[in-house]
Amino acid sequence: MSIPMLRLAKWGLISKRCFSNTTTCESGKTVNLFSAINQALDIALDTDPRSYIFGEDVSFGGVFRCTSGLADRYGKHRVFNTPLCEQGIVGFGIGLAAMICITDRETAQLQKSSLQIISFPLLIRHESLWSQIVNEAAKFRYRSGNQFNCGGLTIRSPYGAVGHGGHYHSQSPESFFCHVPGLKVVIPRSPQQAKGLLLSSIRDPNPVIFFEPKWLYRLAVEEVPEHDYMLPLSEAEVIRQGNDITLVGWGAQLALMEKACDDAEKAGISCELIDLKTLIPWDKETVEASVRKTGKLLVSHEAPVTGGFGAEISASIAERCFSRLEAPVARICGLDTPFPLVFEPFYMPTKNKILDAIKATVNY
Structure with missing residues (x-):
C-alpha cells in the first residue's frame, strides 16, 4: 500500500x-x-x-x-x-x-x-x-x-x-x-x-x-x-505494515510520512503507517492494535502541536497501551505560531523532521 x-x-x-x-x-x-x-x-x-x-x-x-x-x-x-x-x-x-x-x-x-x-x-x-x-x-x-x-x-x-x-x-x-x-x-x-x-x-x-x-x-x-462507491467512515487504514514503530497521520501529511518510512527502512527501521481518515469518531482500536505490536507511536499533522488532534491520540494511546509503550509518544506538528508565509518551510512538518523523530523514538 x-x-x-x-x-x-x-x-x-x-x-x-x-x-x-x-x-x-x-x-x-x-x-x-x-x-x-x-x-x-x-x-x-x-x-x-x-x-x-x-x-x-x-x-x-x-x-x-x-x-x-x-x-x-x-x-x-x-x-x-x-x-x-x-x-x-x-x-x-x-x-x-x-x-x-x-x-x-x-x-x-x-x-x-x-x-x-x-x-x-x-x-x-x-x-x-x-x-x-x-x-x-x-x-x-x-x-x-x-x-x-x-x-x-x-x-x-x-x-x-x-x-x-x-x-x-x-x-x-x-x-x-x-x-x-x-x-x-x-x-x-x-x-x-x-x-x-x-x-x-x-x-x-x-x-x-x-x-x-x-x-x-x-x-x-x-x-x-468512475462508478458509485463508498468507503467506511471511522475506520483507519493500515497502508504500510511494520514492526518497529507506528506512524499515524491524515490528509496531505501521509505523503511526507510515506517518504520518511522509505528512508527509515533503508536504515533498518520497519514502520507501520496508518491513515486515520476520520478524526471524529476515530478508530482507536486499529491504532491501539498497532502500538501493542510495535511499542512506539509517532503522530504528525500540520496544525500547531499544542491542542492539536495528535494530543488526543497521544493521551488515548497512553491510557490504553501504557504497559506496552517502550518510548514516549512523538508528535511532529506545526509550530505554536500563526501560519507564516516566508518561513513556511520552518513551520511545516517535513520528511526529515519525521525521519529524525522515527530514529529518536526507536533508539530511545
Missing part, C-alpha cells in the same frame, strides 16, 4: 500506484483530487433528487473547480451561489436538512438527502459560522431528543497548507471541530479516498465536516473508479 503520485518537487516524484482496501482501479480513470470530488458530487446529485450544492461561487465551479459543470447538468435551482455570508449559508443548510428530515418521516422514505457547502475562507474565521455549526448543527438531534436532525448536512471546506496561503488560508482547524460532540470530521489523503469518503459523508445520518487538503487538489493523481 502506498501514497499516490504527488507531482510536487518539494516532496519528490513518487511512482503512481493505486491503492485502497475496498475498491479496485481496473475500470478507473486517472484523475486528480478535485476531479474526484466533482465525480462524487455528480453522483450525489444524480442519485438523490433532494441533494443541493450551494455556497460561495459554486455555480461556476468554485475557486478550486470542484463543482465545475454541475449547475449546467442539474440546474441552478440545485447548484447555486449564495451571498458571501457564512452564517446564512450554514443556517440555511441546517434548516433545509432538517425540513427534508421531517419529509422523510412523513413519507417513510429511507433515502437520505445531502447538502454540501463550500466556504473558501477558513471556517473558524467567522464567529457566526462557528455558532451555526457548533451550537445548531451539532446539537440539533440531541436537543430534540432525536425527534429532528440535520443529518443530511455535509460541509465541505478546503484546509491546510497551500504553499502560499500565509496566516489565513493555510490553517488546519480540524481539532476545533473534533471538540464538538455531534459532528463527524473526515479528511481524505488521495483522489480515490476523497470520492468514496465524500459519498459516505453525504449519506451519513449525521452532520459531517469534510476537509479537503488544498495542496492535493491538483497534485495528488491516481486511478479512481
Whole structure:
C-alpha cells in the first residue's frame, strides 16, 4: 500500500500506484483530487433528487473547480451561489436538512438527502459560522431528543497548507471541530479516498465536516473508479505494515510520512503507517492494535502541536497501551505560531523532521 503520485518537487516524484482496501482501479480513470470530488458530487446529485450544492461561487465551479459543470447538468435551482455570508449559508443548510428530515418521516422514505457547502475562507474565521455549526448543527438531534436532525448536512471546506496561503488560508482547524460532540470530521489523503469518503459523508445520518487538503487538489493523481462507491467512515487504514514503530497521520501529511518510512527502512527501521481518515469518531482500536505490536507511536499533522488532534491520540494511546509503550509518544506538528508565509518551510512538518523523530523514538 502506498501514497499516490504527488507531482510536487518539494516532496519528490513518487511512482503512481493505486491503492485502497475496498475498491479496485481496473475500470478507473486517472484523475486528480478535485476531479474526484466533482465525480462524487455528480453522483450525489444524480442519485438523490433532494441533494443541493450551494455556497460561495459554486455555480461556476468554485475557486478550486470542484463543482465545475454541475449547475449546467442539474440546474441552478440545485447548484447555486449564495451571498458571501457564512452564517446564512450554514443556517440555511441546517434548516433545509432538517425540513427534508421531517419529509422523510412523513413519507417513510429511507433515502437520505445531502447538502454540501463550500466556504473558501477558513471556517473558524467567522464567529457566526462557528455558532451555526457548533451550537445548531451539532446539537440539533440531541436537543430534540432525536425527534429532528440535520443529518443530511455535509460541509465541505478546503484546509491546510497551500504553499502560499500565509496566516489565513493555510490553517488546519480540524481539532476545533473534533471538540464538538455531534459532528463527524473526515479528511481524505488521495483522489480515490476523497470520492468514496465524500459519498459516505453525504449519506451519513449525521452532520459531517469534510476537509479537503488544498495542496492535493491538483497534485495528488491516481486511478479512481468512475462508478458509485463508498468507503467506511471511522475506520483507519493500515497502508504500510511494520514492526518497529507506528506512524499515524491524515490528509496531505501521509505523503511526507510515506517518504520518511522509505528512508527509515533503508536504515533498518520497519514502520507501520496508518491513515486515520476520520478524526471524529476515530478508530482507536486499529491504532491501539498497532502500538501493542510495535511499542512506539509517532503522530504528525500540520496544525500547531499544542491542542492539536495528535494530543488526543497521544493521551488515548497512553491510557490504553501504557504497559506496552517502550518510548514516549512523538508528535511532529506545526509550530505554536500563526501560519507564516516566508518561513513556511520552518513551520511545516517535513520528511526529515519525521525521519529524525522515527530514529529518536526507536533508539530511545
